[in-house]
Amino acid sequence: MKTIDELLTEGVAGRRVFVRADLNVPLDGTTITDDGRIRAVLPTVAKLAEAGARVVVASHLGRPKGAPDPAFSLAPAAARLGELLGADVAFATDTVGDSARAAVEGLTDGQVAVLENLRFNAGETSKDDAERGAFADRLAELADVYVGDGFGAVHRKHASVYDLPARLPHYAGYLIATEVGVLKKLTTDVKRPYAVVLGGAKVSDKLGVIDHLLEKADRILIGGGMVFTFLAAQGHEVGASLLQEDQIPVVKEYIERAKERGVEFVLPVDVLVAGEFPDMKTKAPAHPATVAADAIPAGQMGLDIGPESRKLYASKLTDTATVFWNGPMGVFEHPDYAEGTRAVAQALIDSPAFTVVGGGDSAAAVRILGFDENAFGHISTGGGASLEYLEGKTLPGLAALEG
Ligand SMILES: Nc1ncnc2c1ncn2[C@@H]1O[C@H](COP(=O)(O)OP(=O)(O)O)[C@@H](O)[C@H]1O
Ligand SMILES: O=C(OP(=O)(O)O)[C@H](O)COP(=O)(O)O
Numbered sequence: 001m002k003t004i005d006e007l008l009t010e011g012v013a014g015r016r017v018f019v020r021a022d023l024n025v026p027l028d029g030t031t032i033t034d035d036g037r038i039r040a041v042l043p044t045v046a047k048l049a050e051a052g053a054r055v056v057v058a059s060h061l062g063r064p065k066g067a068p069d070p071a072f073s074l075a076p077a078a079a080r081l082g083e084l085l086g087a088d089v090a091f092a093t094d095t096v097g098d099s100a101r102a103a104v105e106g107l108t109d110g111q112v113a114v115l116e117n118l119r120f121n122a123g124e125t126s127k128d129d130a131e132r133g134a135f136a137d138r139l140a141e142l143a144d145v146y147v148g149d150g151f152g153a154v155h156r157k158h159a160s161v162y163d164l165p166a167r168l169p170h171y172a173g174y175l176i177a178t179e180v181g182v183l184k185k186l187t188t189d190v191k192r193p194y195a196v197v198l199g200g201a202k203v204s205d206k207l208g209v210i211d212h213l214l215e216k217a218d219r220i221l222i223g224g225g226m227v228f229t230f231l232a233a234q235g236h237e238v239g240a241s242l243l244q245e246d247q248i249p250v251v252k253e254y255i256e257r258a259k260e261r262g263v264e265f266v267l268p269v270d271v272l273v274a275g276e277f278p279d280m281k282t283k284a285p286a287h288p289a290t291v292a293a294d295a296i297p298a299g300q301m302g303l304d305i306g307p308e309s310r311k312l313y314a315s316k317l318t319d320t321a322t323v324f325w326n327g328p329m330g331v332f333e334h335p336d337y338a339e340g341t342r343a344v345a346q347a348l349i350d351s352p353a354f355t356v357v358g359g360g361d362s363a364a365a366v367r368i369l370g371f372d373e374n375a376f377g378h379i380s381t382g383g384g385a386s387l388e389y390l391e392g393k394t395l396p397g398l399a400a401l402e403g
Contacts (some may be wrong), residue, residue, distance in 0.1 A: 200327025359383025
């Protein structure tokens with residue numbers, strides 16, 4: 001993989017450099033609640049600008065449906081990037097249209113432009129090679145060189161991640177180099193006991209990683225929206241909780257295999273439930289009830305692990321040597337459902353283990369809840385990406401940079 005340092009040695013002054021970043025930051029309306037992913041790509045963008053490149057930054061945000069949707073605009077992220085750079089950043093209101101072309105043509109050496117959300121175009125995420133390729137062709141017209149630095153999205157076979165680097169000279173940015181350097185350590189000589197904590201909401205995306213973890217980890221702690229498919233697989237009612245019904249047989253098989261292999265699954269013994277998802281705008285008190293995990297009442301949804309589970313999870317993390325954590329334990333964005341996530345973060349800090357926290361929301365959670373980032377071994381900007389890297393899978397965005 002050629003790195004950005006090689007590109008800088010070749011010289012970038014006056015060249016249009018496309019930086020595929022992951023600016024998929026958590027938003028409250030148009031307010032960025034954690035700018036970690038923007039800060040993470042800053043070294044690459046700043047260095048290219050200093051060297052006189054005309055920098056074109058592109059990213060996705062959220063999961064819009066292949067058409068413009070103002071709720072997923074990258075405008076707030078572009079503004080924040082400008083503040084952090086201490087420079088004016090141009091913003092294109094489309095990705096490959098008139099606005100994008102004008103923004104790129106208007107760049108002088110050392111200036112930065114941000115394109116609108118890549119996923120406002122169906123070609124970005126299409127499963128059809130030709131459709132993705134056609135979109136990548138249009139992106140390629142905007143640049144002379146490609147720098148991949150959106151680590152959080154390297155597991156996606158998307159046009160800007162996979163097809164575009166094949167069309168331009170390509171290099172890895174500083175963030176990707178750092179992330180891969182740290183995560184590589186967890187694929188080789190991992191110190192035991194090795195615990196993995198899995199939570200969050202992208203359940204169908206991430207359940208599959210357990211197949212691999214059963215060969216690698218000593219202990220797997222399940223939290224967040226993951227919990228309920230496990231409880232259902234054990235024959236319990238989960239009310240209105242997040243449930244991946246089609247995955248129940250798979251989870252049953254995981255539970256069996258874990259027994260055979262001596263891998264310990266840790267599930268919550270109690271959960272916080274409510275009749276509805278909390279109001280994230282007003283953050284009005286949600287008045288959750290604490291119930292036993294095997295007695296979730298009909299119509300109630302589990303939104304955090306309960307107080308007994310917090311103690312249990314902390315105890316399962318103190319004697320570990322390595323911990324990888326992806327996915328919040330509950331809907332931490334609401335104060336009534338933040339304690340499970342807080343307890344796991346604190347347990348990681350208290351443990352002597354080498355700790356890696358991965359994922360946009362997980363990384364945001366530890367900062368939003370007031371923890372010192374430096375108290376963790378590594379905070380990765382990618383959740384799904386780091387999990388798939390640990391699985392040893394070929395990640396499209398890394399393979400494309402190697403080719
Ligand atoms: N029990 C739950 N039900 C629904 N959503 C949940 C639950 N627990 C956690 N979440 C949500 O999961 C989201 C983060 O999930 P995910 O994107 O998978 O994590 P990451 O970005 O760290 O990889 C958070 O927004 C949080 O509110
Ligand atoms: O937030 C992200 O991943 P993560 O939640 O696994 O950390 C990345 O920006 C990828 O987004 P996607 O899962 O919508 O492709």
